């Protein structure tokens with residue numbers, strides 16, 4: 001299934017148990033230590049400074065972007081910068097509106113409530129949140145049926161920090177209640193190099209700049225992946241060498257883990273390989289492609305494809321999946337002149353709107 005397939009990959013952006021244990025030690029503690037995301041950092045810094053001057057809680061903050069880019073880290077930084085405590089929960093952890101009422105009613109003044117995966121809140125909990133965000137009040141329903149009564153409960157002022165991988169999925173009434181939305185972007189390789197150097201220092205790993213660049217290049221724009229690859233390369237450097245991470249050692253270590261120079265792993269390459277070798281570059285339907293690589297269609301679609309599309313290696317068209325010229329080049333294969341009856345698209349053509 002999708003989650004298992006995602007979880008055992010070295011290049012998944014989702015956190016595993018080891019990540020959770022190490023991440024606490026690697027998290028930047030303030031905005032100055034937080035690398036990259038210049039725009040969000042500047043915007044957030046203004047929001048926080050202004051709130052501090054007013055002596056008030058900052059407006060509610062929504063952070064949107066793919067997993068592993070630092071949303072949880074930023075929420076902790078917001079709390080640290082405000083000198084406020086933080087409560088961390090997530091949309092799926094809140095089953096009923098009553099669970100949310102219990103959390104909200106136990107918040108202290110100025111507390112930060114971090115709600116990860118806010119797009120996965122249940123409808124009743126979401127509606128309760130509207131009133132809590134706007135009026136710092138919730139109605140607690142006591143009893144059932146015609147005898148049920150709503151007891152209003154005042155809440156202390158607090159700041160909600162919502163995180164979502166899909167801002168577009170949030171209903172507009174919820175989105176509108178955030179005073180500030182920070183859109184997190186994938187990190188540039190130079191920024192990831194800085195993340196890797198910082199983590200190496202904290203983990204007491206000796207690394208040379210080219211070694212860091214080699215890891216950064218394969219980290220899919222994501223600090224969580226960069227930190228994870230660094231740990232695997234460190235293991236290799238310590239077991240097989242003297243511990244120093246050079247580009248050659250990073251390259252050899254990541255070859256052991258089947259992470260290629262562009263950050264593709266075994267599944268990504270299996271998908272591309274099938275697309276090119278079995279289907280001449282496509283177009284081919286998702287389910288056929290999934291059968292060819294022995295995975296669920298959902299796994300191929302949600303785990304492998306987003307990165308392949310982002311890298312300009314694969315395109316989704318109304319007729320099925322097709323490989324780009326870059327995909328042929330990446331696997332060192334020569335495309336047929338008319339792959340699958342379609343010319344092999346160059347990257348620029350991927351952005352033309354699909355036919356109706």
Ligand SMILES: Nc1ncnc2c1ncn2[C@@H]1O[C@H](COP(=O)(O)OP(=O)(O)OP(=O)(O)O)[C@@H](O)[C@H]1O
Pocket residue numbers: 013014015022023024026027028033034035036037066067068069070071072073074116163195223224227
């Ligand atoms: N800008 C950054 N500078 C340095 N390290 C970072 C940065 N952003 C993230 N990290 C590191 O990456 C790891 C993952 O970050 P974090 O848990 O905040 O991501 P996230 O976006 O909340 O992911 P998820 O949504 O999956 O929980 C942490 O160890 C954190 O230290």
